[in-house]
Amino acid sequence: MLRSGAGHPDAARSQASTSRQLSPEEEAQRLYATLNDYLLLEHKAQPRLCLPVESENGEVTTGARDGAAHVLRCLKVWFDLPADVLINAINLFDRFLTKMKVRPCHVPCITVSCMNIALEQYAAETNTKRSISVEELVSISQSACTAGDVVRMSRVLVDKLSLAGGARAATALDWLRLLRAVLLLHAPAASVQEEELVQLLEIVSCDAACVNTRTSELALVVLYYKLEEQLAEWSRASEEGGALPEDAYVLIDFARQLQAHCNMSEAALSHARTRVRHVVSRYERCEARRDQRQRLVWRLSERTLKVLRPTDRLTSLLPTIEEQHFAVDATPTRNRSGSECSENEETSDWPRSPVLPVYCDN
Incomplete structure (x- = not known):
């Protein structure tokens, strides 16, 4: 859907290696050209x-x-x-x-x-x-x-969906990476990790409450959700006697200019911010109630257990060994058949119950 030029998602990746050689003015022109192409085909x-x-x-x-x-x-x-x-x-x-x-x-x-x-x-x-x-x-x-x-x-x-051409549309992830690149160009001191932004976007995208939000608005709200933490940290530092960094004013001015450039209304942006905060807070509450180590239980039938490990002919009982204290040579011989097992029933590594606990770290 996007033409193969500055605005194509592939162009941003292919030019990532050459972007280091561009001057800040040329880099800004390239990013804003991509932004305009995204806006034309966003609908x-x-x-x-x-x-x-x-x-x-x-x-x-x-x-x-x-x-x-x-x-x-x-x-x-x-x-x-x-x-x-x-x-x-x-x-x-x-x-x-x-x-x-x-x-x-x-x-x-x-x-x-x-x-x-x-x-x-x-x-x-x-x-x-x-x-x-x-x-x-x-x-x-x-x-x-x-x-x-x-x-x-x-x-x-x-x-x-008219995907026969092979090209795909710019998603919210493309918008998020683009806005982050533009932000770092204007405010290099802003500490926003791409991994954290992507994880937050995945959480929001999986909820139907944010499905009808414009991709540009959704990306901007997710970006500033993380930037609010940075601004709060700068505000606490200024209250303790430090000066508010100049990048704080750059962030505020950047948001206003980007909102006007993308034709985002204040009401729509505020509504999107409310929905994103609601989804993230609900997700965090669910994560807080869930244990770090999740216990999964697989219920298997007796027939499946026999297929996995044939234990129908094994027993955990051994015959009693009679000790002879007086006649050493009279010790009786010990007869064991191939169908007997020396494992204790309580310490066996294979559970006798059809419920198998499985643990995972995720």
């Missing part, structure tokens, strides 16, 4: 969902949409995929639900298909070979569909 990649909270006539609800987004994030974590794939897959899912009326039974297949298309587009952009097959996506996602279903659904998505 084409903007979802406009209107999903009910409860399904009345077999419609997809906001809960189903959030569930699909979390499945995509689980796939991203499982396969260790970059954030570009996740944000693009969520954007494809929301845009498809905006154009098409979908039945709830088709949501799992559409979810995996969006991840499939996002993987194809990322491999084409980075000129790398795709390492995850469709069969692996279907197996890990447990979507109850076949690889052929995903391939056919992917063709439908490509046709309905």
Whole structure:
């Protein structure tokens, strides 16, 4: 959807190596040219969902949409995929639900298909070979569909979303990286780590409350959510006797200029800020209640246990050994059959219960 020039997401990556040789004026011109290109085509990649909270006539609800987004994030974590794939897959899912009326039974297949298309587009952009097959996506996602279903659904998505050209739209992640680069150009002292911003954007993108927010507004709100911590730290330092850094005034002026340049109204920006804060606070409360080490329980049947390790013919009991104190040579011989095991039932490494506890650090 974006032309291959200064505004294309690939152009920002390909010119990253040459940006060090540019002067600050040339770098600013390149970034603002990309910003203008993003603004021209922002409406084409903007979802406009209107999903009910409860399904009345077999419609997809906001809960189903959030569930699909979390499945995509689980796939991203499982396969260790970059954030570009996740944000693009969520954007494809929301845009498809905006154009098409979908039945709830088709949501799992559409979810995996969006991840499939996002993987194809990322491999084409980075000129790398795709390492995850469709069969692996279907197996890990447990979507109850076949690889052929995903391939056919992917063709439908490509046709309905006009993705035949291979180019993708600028997502909120592209906007976030662009705004961060522009911010650091004006205020180098602003400490905003890209990893923290990307993680925050993933949390916000998985919630349906922020799905209809403009990608530029969402990226700006996420960026300033982290910058508020920096501004609060500078304010505390100034109250203790230190002077407020000049970059603090630059940040405030930068926000006003960017808001005017992108035609962001104060009401829309305030509404987006409220929704982002609500989503992040709810996520932090859930994380605070959850233990650092999560205990997962796999329930297996007796038949599955026998397939994994045949223990039906093993026993933990041994015959009693009678000791002879007076006649050393009269010690009885010890007979053991191959069907007996010397393991104690309480200290056995294989549980006798069909419930197997599994621990993970995530």
